[in-house]
Amino acid sequence: MTVTEAPATREPAGRCPFAPAGPDLVDPRLYSHGDAPRLWRELRERDGLHWQQVDADRGFWSVVHYREADLVLRDTDTYTSERGTLLDLLGTDDPAGGQQLAVTDPPLHTARQARLKRALTSKAVAKEREQIRALVVELLEPLGDGGVFDFASAMMAMPMWVTGTMMALPRTDWEWLTRATTMCIAADDPEFQEPGGRAATLMTARLELFGYFQDLIAHRSEHLGTDLLSALLSTRFEGRLMSPGEVISNCYSLLLGANVTTPHAPTFVLAEFAGSEVLADWAAHPELNESGYAEALRWASPVNHVMRYATRDTVLRGTPVAAGDAVVVWLGGANRDGSVFAEPERFDLRRRPNKHLAFGIGPHYCVGHSVARTTLGVLFDELFTRYHDFRPAGRPERLISNFASGYKHVPITARRRSHSPASLEVRS
Template sequence: MTATAVPATGRCPFGFDAAASLDLIDPGLYAHRDPHPIWQALREHDPVHWQQAGPDLGFWSVTRYADVDHVLRRHDLFTSEEGSLLTLLGRGDPAGGRQIAVTDPPRHSQMRDRLQRAMTKRSLETHDGMIRAEIRQLLAAITDDTPVDVAALLTDLPMAVTGTLMAVPRADWPRLTRLTTMAIAPDDPEYALPGGPGETLREAHRELFAYFQDMLHDRRRAPGEDLISRLVGTEVDGRPLGSSEIVSNCYSLILGANTTTPHVPVGALAELDRSGGYRDWARRPDLLASGIEEALRWVSPANHFMRHATRDTEIAGVRIGAGDPVVAWLGSANRDERVFDRPHRFDVRRKPNRHIAFGAGPHYCIGHTVARATLRVLFAELFDRIESYKVTGEPQRLVSNFIAGYKHLTITARLREVVS
């Protein structure tokens, strides 16, 4: 490992206490504090920052847009196959080379192709009515002048879409939603098991993998047009994917959908309440698309992705040793003053908006079309239904260093009058 960049005094050169303020692994940082001032200081003073995480363990953090983009695009220099999340730091990822999210090209491209074709805009048009009906059913829980926890409500949003695309029975949607949240927020008291984060992760993984093993058995007996059946029919290097590869990719698909999409509208509603910008956006249907892109930039629900250097290289003049972990902070990149004018302002008119909330390069989120389609319908339905709202009570963020979002956000809404 490369030597730490933090001075021996234990204080960073720009005045933050390294131990208290720069533990970027700590899930509590993202739940109880605002990481953006820390990221801003890192971008300005220490954009390629080393954090020691143990006697023989540490990682580099890149916080500027250009460096994050570089790390994510250059799979030849920064591999995903050693683990893409900080929870795997120093342990490696057993799914490396077998799961799309942690497999490098060219094998990655072969694994991804059939799924990607099933999630194009044209393919999704056949599901538009279903998506709209599910969203309307969810939003029916928002009634006039009655407090409702929209964060809890919208946790069901992704399963309404991805669950259908994977042909997962509706009765199983709540269970899968909870298990995927346990997998990305094992430190959160609302999801943690008595044995702590380690037990929580193991149980979530055990149940999810067992569930999709059963689903795979059913699909092999009676294949259909769903995403699991497409994985069954996928060949890589001239051979079908094995059972463990299919199950691992089912896990990755459901995890990616369930743990990111709902946080975008919730985070946007929290900020629109603070800034007073809801009515302005709701009255401008022509700004629906640009506003959704701004919501994605603002929330950046996937907080980070980790890579490992395949050989000695440099980032912004800093030497990175072969094998060193490098963590790319998407939430920081999407507030980089070098790329975004007034980055700490939520601006639904923002153009251009080259955010990287879905990542960059070969691992650009496979479900981005599904996510955008879902968000378009959701915000359109919100604007049609809700005249105004106010956040009531104290919002609570998810205790996670991977997902940036709220687990509780209670609002009281005033509904629009229905003209008969």
């Protein structure tokens, strides 16, 4: 697959912003072994949108500028999510469209999301902070033993420890659930791939996850509690409860969202700055915790892309976009747009304001953002309160995925502090 010129009927008059050839933006190895930030920088230097023809029938426009990314994600009338939001489903309507929150447009999306948003407000999540802290402390404990600690592996487990607790999922299932969700977001990675290849991996993981939640909700429906799964089961809209299929689909979406966003921001920080002054600076200035993890989210942009389809003929960045065209927003590209972020290629602990799009924007702004922020705040608090002298102990390895931007292995060492400095003030 190559990046090709868009059809002549779509080319903006008087200019040609399309490269005749170039890297394949669908290829997951571009994000694990290539230089995506450099590519996005080059694409931002062009006037219009960038078209990639995937095959005879499918192609998509790429959005790498902040302004247009913001517009596409907010304007649900012109750009729908209901046909699918991931490149893996390009040209194939998502069967969960209209059922799963991620692939439902307002006003139905707004009604379905309301109960879950109430359960995940900053105030509600704040009540869970000390439980989250206990989980994080336990997860980090081996770091102080003096040996090599795979920070990325621990961080990939962290979302399930937190979300599994909030959804009241059995702890014995957390490790399996972590791997199954990783298989869904990184089916091209040999470490998580089934023998039958990518398609078999996705099919196996999805069938097992959906079957797991089918059995779980059958039991939980008769034993409702105060957990997130119970909130989904008891949510009413349009005078009815969600069907079992709708609940299962949204449980799946919640797990995938948590397992992409939360782990990779801290993993990027340790992978790229262990042994540097960045971590020492952060630890020495607890007041930077909030701006620090916000910058980590911008820097990592863990959700690599989201896709929409144009519902009508429109124009975006001077480029005609036809009804039915796929439009892919590269969040990492938008988060390094120099028209919004000063010195965007510099990691700045003191960056304020920081209007990053790591959680998206508009109606589909990440419903679990308060959980993610609280978890990241607690994580960096405990990391710098308890440990210091972080050093790389091997070569980091990137996760092979075009959806999740992150590392799967980051070997480090650290030393346990002989005494703990005053705890950082954690804000949600």
